[in-house]
Structures are given as C-alpha cells and as structure tokens.
Amino acid sequence: MAHIIFRSFFLADVVVLLLVLLSPPFAAAQLKTGYYASICPNLETIIRSSVKQSMAQSQIAGPAALRLFFHDCAVRGCDASVMIVNSNGDDEWHNPDDQSLKPDGFQTILAAKAAVDSDPQCRYKVSCADILALAAREAVSQSGGPYYQVELGRYDGRVSTKSSVVLPHADFNLDQLNAFFSGLGLSQTDMIALSGGHTLGAADCPFFQSRIGTDPSMDSAFASQLRTTCAGQTFAFLDAATPAGFDNSYYKNLQTGRGLLGSDQVLYTDQRSRGTVNYYATNQGTFFYDFANAMTKLGRVGVKTAANGEIRRDCRTPN
Numbered sequence: 075m076a077h078i079i080f081r082s083f084f085l086a087d088v089v090v091l092l093l094v095l096l097s098p099p100f101a102a103a104q105l106k107t108g109y110y111a112s113i114c115p116n117l118e119t120i121i122r123s124s125v126k127q128s129m130a131q132s133q134i135a136g137p138a139a140l141r142l143f144f145h146d147c148a149v150r151g152c153d154a155s156v157m158i159v160n161s162n163g164d165d166e167w168h169n170p171d172d173q174s175l176k177p178d179g180f181q182t183i184l185a186a187k188a189a190v191d192s193d194p195q196c197r198y199k200v201s202c203a204d205i206l207a208l209a210a211r212e213a214v215s216q217s218g219g220p221y222y223q224v225e226l227g228r229y230d231g232r233v234s235t236k237s238s239v240v241l242p243h244a245d246f247n248l249d250q251l252n253a254f255f256s257g258l259g260l261s262q263t264d265m266i267a268l269s270g271g272h273t274l275g276a277a278d279c280p281f282f283q284s285r286i287g288t289d290p291s292m293d294s295a296f297a298s299q300l301r302t303t304c305a306g307q308t309f310a311f312l313d314a315a316t317p318a319g320f321d322n323s324y325y326k327n328l329q330t331g332r333g334l335l336g337s338d339q340v341l342y343t344d345q346r347s348r349g350t351v352n353y354y355a356t357n358q359g360t361f362f363y364d365f366a367n368a369m370t371k372l373g374r375v376g377v378k379t380a381a382n383g384e385i386r387r388d389c390r391t392p393n
C-alpha cells in the first residue's frame with residue numbers, strides 16, 4: 075500500500091515537474107506559426123512585399139526594423155509598446171535609450187500595417203506586435219540571413235512610458251550583458267547570437283567614440299579609420315565589411331579587434347564568450363540557426379493575450 079501511495083505521489087511530482095520544465099518563461103503558450111492561416115491567409119506575403127518596398131526606399135529600413143523588434147520585446151514584452159506615441163510625451167520613444175531608433179524602422183512597420191489592413195479579410199485583425207516580429211524576420215532574410223518560421227498570436231499592449239525603458243548600453247561588460255538577457259529568459263549563447271544582429275546597420279559616433287585611442291582591444295588601424303569616419307560623418311557601420319549583408323562577418327571582425335561597440339568587442343575579449351564568437355566566425359550555418367532560435371525565444375518575452383491586450387487599429391495609439 076505504502077508502495078502504491080509513494081508511486082502515485084512520485085508520478086504526480088514528475089508530471090508537475092515536466093509541466094514546469096516544458097512551459098517557457100512568461101506567457102507564450104498561445105503563440106503558433108499558423109496563427110493567421112484562416113484569419114489572414116496572405117499575411118506573410120503582404121508583409122514580405124511591403125518590407126521589400128521599404129528596404130528598396132531606405133538602406134536603414136531593414137536594420138532599423140530589426141532593432142525596433144528588440145527594443146519592443148525587451149521593454150514590457152513583445153507588445154508593440156515601442157510604437158505608441160503619447161501626446162504628453164511620456165512614451166518609450168522619449169527615453170534617451172530609444173531616441174536613436176531611426177524613423178525608417180517605424181515607417182517600415184506602419185507601411186506593413188497599412189498593407190495588411192488594405193486587405194479586407196485582414197483589416198484590424200493582425201496585431202502590431204506580430205507585424206514587428208514578421209518585419210524583423212523579413213529584414214534578416216531579405217538581407218541574406220536565415221528565413222525562419224515566426225510564431226504569431228501576440229496582442230498589443232495599451233501602455234508605453236518613458237520610465238519603463240531599461241536597455242543594455244554600448245559600454246556593458248559580459249556580466250552586465252548576461253544579467254540583462256537572462257532577465258528576458260535568454261542564455262549567454264542567445265545573447266551572443268542576437269548580438270550578431272549588429273551585422274546590419276550603423277551606430278552614431280557618440281556610442282563608440284570614447285573607445286578610439288583608449289580601448290586596447292580596438293585594432294589601431296581600425297581606430298584611426300574610425301577617427302577619420304567620425305570627422306566627416308555622424309555614424310559608422312556596425313559591420314564595416316558587409317554593412318547591408320546579414321552574415322557572420324560581425325564575429326570575424328571581433329577576432330581582429332574591429333568590433334564597433336564596447337559591448338560587441340567584449341564578447342571576444344572575455345574568455346568566457348570568446349569560444350562562441352570563434353565558433354560563429356567559422357560556422358555561419360550554426361550562427362544562422364542559433365540566431366533564428368534566439369529570435370524565436372526573444373519573440374516569446376512578455377507576450378500579451380486577449381485578456382490583457384488588444385489588436386491596435388493604429389500602431390501609434392491604443393484603441
């Protein structure tokens with residue numbers, strides 16, 4: 075008898091433990107790749123061509139849309155809160171950490187939303203949060219990066235405040251980067267793979283100028299090149315080798331002291347993350363696989379449901 079009771083307790087414990095282990099952090103259970111299959115069957119095609127058009131009009135559109143997705147998910151979860159414009163100026167965009175988000179990224183999302191809503195079947199049925207996730211995937215794949223299935227079914231949040239913005243900074247060390255990403259339920263490997271997003275786009279000179287001539291981990295020829303660049307223009311490419319191509323040259327740059335931000339270069343300087351950098355530098359396929367996987371995990375952060383969210387009609391204002 076005691077044996078049977080013990081067994082059933084044990085089995086119940088195992089079931090509970092399995093449920094805990096199998097459920098991802100934060101509410102992500104309702105996300106699925108085919109979410110809009112019957113609601114808006116052409117969704118992915120519509121977004122693909124809209125983003126393609128935006129990228130043809132602006133070189134920054136793709137990188138800015140990818141960064142926007144990260145800044146959305148990292149603050150209040152992937153709920154398009156980053157898109158909200160409040161008339162009193164108290165919104166995420168007014169936080170200094172979001173001021174460098176380029177208008178081209180917001181435009182890309184608004185154009186995609188307009189394209190989706192111009193299809194009568196889809197009108198007001200697709201969340202801005204899901205459009206952000208799909209646009210980020212398009213930015214990556216249309217730049218030569220991996221094409222991966224995007225989980226969908228997010229609802230949009232109703233709140234955006236300046237004070238809620240907490241993001242990693244360009245001078246963060248490995249411990250600070252890990253602490254930030256583990257707060258999102260992401261591992262060091264996820265963080266290193268996602269940092270590979272810096273294979274696209276640019277950074278304004280103030281984000282890295284203090285490293286020039288002072289940071290021994292920066293290659294000296296690269297330093298003088300950057301000094302010249304910033305004397306003539308306001309920004310430098312995050313991956314000077316192939317700024318518009320999504321590839322693993324970001325990691326190759328780190329191996330030669332050509333990482334632009336301190337938070338990039340530290341991934342190679344610190345022994346604890348160098349192995350992963352070296353691995354991605356020689357295995358682009360693994361980088362692509364891990365990047366897609368980490369984007370999927372990022373896309374699950376703090377997801378809203380019908381109970382605490384809505385499908386916003388205008389991405390800039392709650393309904």
Ligand code: HEM
Nearest residue numbers: 137138141144174242243244268271275276277278281337
């Ligand atoms: C690891 C911590 C991170 C830090 C400290 C960081 C910091 C920065 C900074 C300072 C810039 C330059 C902004 C400007 O001058 O306009 C930038 C740009 C960018 N970031 Fe990050 N970032 C991080 C992670 C990420 C992640 C996870 C992604 C996406 C997967 C991402 C994607 C981008 C892109 C694509 C740009 C270029 C944007 C453009 O050209 O408009 N970053 N980042």
